[in-house]
Amino acid sequence: MQSPPLIIGTRGSPLALYQANLVQRLICEVSGRTEQEVIIKVLQTTGDQIKGELKYFGGKGLFTRELELALLDGRIDVAVHSMKDVPTVGHEDLVIRAILPRADVRDAFISVKYDSIDALPEGALIGSASLRRRAQLSVLRPDLTFCLLRGNVGTRLRKLEDGVCDATMLACAGLRRLEQENRITQAVEVDMMLPAPAQGAIGVEVKRDREDLTEILAPLNDRATEWAITAERAFLRALDGNCRTPIAALATLDGDVLTLRGEILAKDGSLRVAQTVSGQVSKTLDAYDLGFKMGEAVRDEVGGRITFDD
Template sequence: MPASLPIGTRGSPLALWQAEHVRDRLSAHHGPDRGAAMLKVISTSGDRIQDKPLAEFGGKGLFTKEIDEALLRGDIALAVHSMKDLPTQLPEGLCLAAVLPRADVRDAFLSPVAPSLAALPEGAVVGTSSLRRGAQVRRLRPDLKVVDFRGNVQTRLRKLAGGVADATLLAKAGLDRLGLADAATSVLSVEEMLPAVAQGAIGVVAREDDAETLALLEPLNDAATSVAVTCERAFLAELDGSCRTPIAGLAEVGAGTIRFRGLILSPGGAEWHDVEMTGPMDEAEAIGRQAGEAIRGRAGPSFLENLM
């Protein structure tokens, strides 16, 4: 692994952990004696906009745009992302080169005032920047107040400790990776809170024409995770999902089959539609697409249009 192999990443502690994890996996597969790749921190629009909801500025691509541009210019050889931040359509010339084994897909509940979401007192304030989480909270507890809660994991923990909200929700995988598992008050089951598409997975993006880097990344790809993420992202793409649409989806792979569950909600959580499909894992993309078509049919043509 050449020392000149620069890895692009955002600068948050979680993003740096993920980039270092990819670097460690590369060294484990190709040998530390061949050199250590360097990390190149790139500030993204999503990182710089902290005072307003992301939906007002274009959604998911705000966390990848500047990194994509650096990759296309050749400033970096590969980019490491939380898969749930990746738009379903990558810029021309880039490809998803590897998806690492998935971590815990569930959401963690954090609160100094209650042991669980169900136990929060009436009128309590829940902070989250995720429309998906906010809509599901409102669906489960319409009496609660949901407020926008931006920032990295550490920033949100400080806001919670400072009383900005009575509770928040964070990805369990992120807490685990940062050594902050004890910060979780409890963990929500996927039946209670369906996760974001590709939550818990780390993706590596590279240039389509960079055969050397693609070959280096190939051993990092986890087949089961890749299949599950492909299904979930096909569902999201069919619905043209972005940060403006509260959409959840989870594919589980086992014994050659894949089980997919999807959910779309109004931001207020009062209206929602779900879908479940099972089929052969080699038809993962088709299953995700069919699930998207099915849920669109149930919701009707105006449901998604009203969310855009």
Template sequence: MSTIETKTKRTIIVGTRQSALALTQTGQVIEQLRDICKRHGFPYHFEIKKIVTKGDRILDVTLSKVGGKGLFVKEIEQALLDGEIDMAVHSMKDMPYELPAGLMNGAIPKRVDPRDCLVSKGGLSLSELPAGAKVGTSSLRRAAQLKAYRPDLQLESVRGNIDSRIRKLETEGFDAVVLAAAGLKRMDWEDKISAYIPADICIPAVGQGSLGIECRENDEAVRELLALLNDEVTALAVRAERSFLGTLNGGCQVPIGAYATVDRSGAEAVLELTGIVGTPDGSRLLKETQSGADPERLGISVAEALRERGADAILAQYGG
């Protein structure tokens, strides 16, 4: 009797935040899993369970001041550990490097656009914004890099879901807001993007544009299913970026970013990883780019190079 024939019917509960974006990307993952089940004969059904996280409850304080890691995942991870859900769909950039004992990343699906983008009045690009323009972002990483590129910009915190941040262009007098391009694309709102911000100006957050599908290590059925969803190229890039983050032990109090690309044209995949660490005001921005075949070693190497150039002092000073 084959493995497929011995599978028992099961309803798999999928945990997610309750924002429109979280529900949309969770729905997209479930559709991919349903297709996998159909092709491989797995008799599984899926249900969504919405979970409110600390990061969702506290919207009047900047992320860097809320403090702590895992602001958007801890409650979901607890539900996984308690057996209330069987897998969780996270934005990878929200996931801390260290996962709770007993949990693992079961899959990293194919990445969507990792870049940051601008939604602005009049469809202006970053270079076209007027001097002193008021730009909204909840990210120290974005703010520091934009200040380094355009010191004249007035950067102010803006929290909330994607549509509420875009509405603040009118309600709170912003000239532009900076968002992850992937979120807008997943929502089918690509037409709202005024301009993409190149990675050489603004290195993305670790894992930006990718999802992490978390599950219990001892749930063999779910692990087997998720392995078929995993995208090898995306996983290699994200592993390098997360190794960089883990080596620096960085949180959201310090601007940290990393972006890896994968070249598979040769006999083995070669990764190129760029990492940044900066001061919150953007007055100092350390950047390092290296290449290598081992994603974890590459992440460590880039992080150590930045440490030698002063990253440890920045992290110590600003509470990273």
């Protein structure tokens, strides 16, 4: 009797489909299955339907909720996420079983008029839905103004070309995955703008009791990326980070030493609190502890000086 196909659940955006197809190809390579035995199922998420700012509708979980419900009720076997979109507190019956090697973590500055952030004229209008990017740009250029720009990569680029704003910011990883790196006007170095926690990382989520998938997915997991993402997300969790909170973090592994940089900002860029810690790690829990403790330290340093909720 033939086994039923393995079903990969994904959002329907071009970037989400790229990520799902990548996971499909990798699963086929490691398991010997054909593409007919590993199929992709597109689900629409609440986040894809919202036109306004996500923070008013429940935050990042809006991009993962329907996929997780489909995992729980058995409509799909695995879900593929941009780890940046995954809430730090998840359902107890679900687990991220693999995190793929990370892509370019940097933010991309994109403009059809100006070749860098520094080249923007005073009062230039930046289109972005990210409070983090707005806050960081406000630190660099307090004179800049902002408008909401949402939608998938193609939609945002078309709006930019239509003159809705002078520039926008996207993740370099997404543009490279969509073979649109030629649209990157300036790849912003992390010393200038620290990325969002887990930016550039793809995660594969399953039901915790699906032990039959553990062996299949284990070869897809990149340990260095897993530990870095774990530390960044623990930092975010300690700060109760959500779409109302401008938070950035980046961890890098050198041998067995993990270095984590993180920052939290006032929405208008008027205050920025940053820390860096390093520590030896030999397991995922070590990375989590390092990140969570730094988050607690930053929270203590911030005190009541930053108000995150309107």
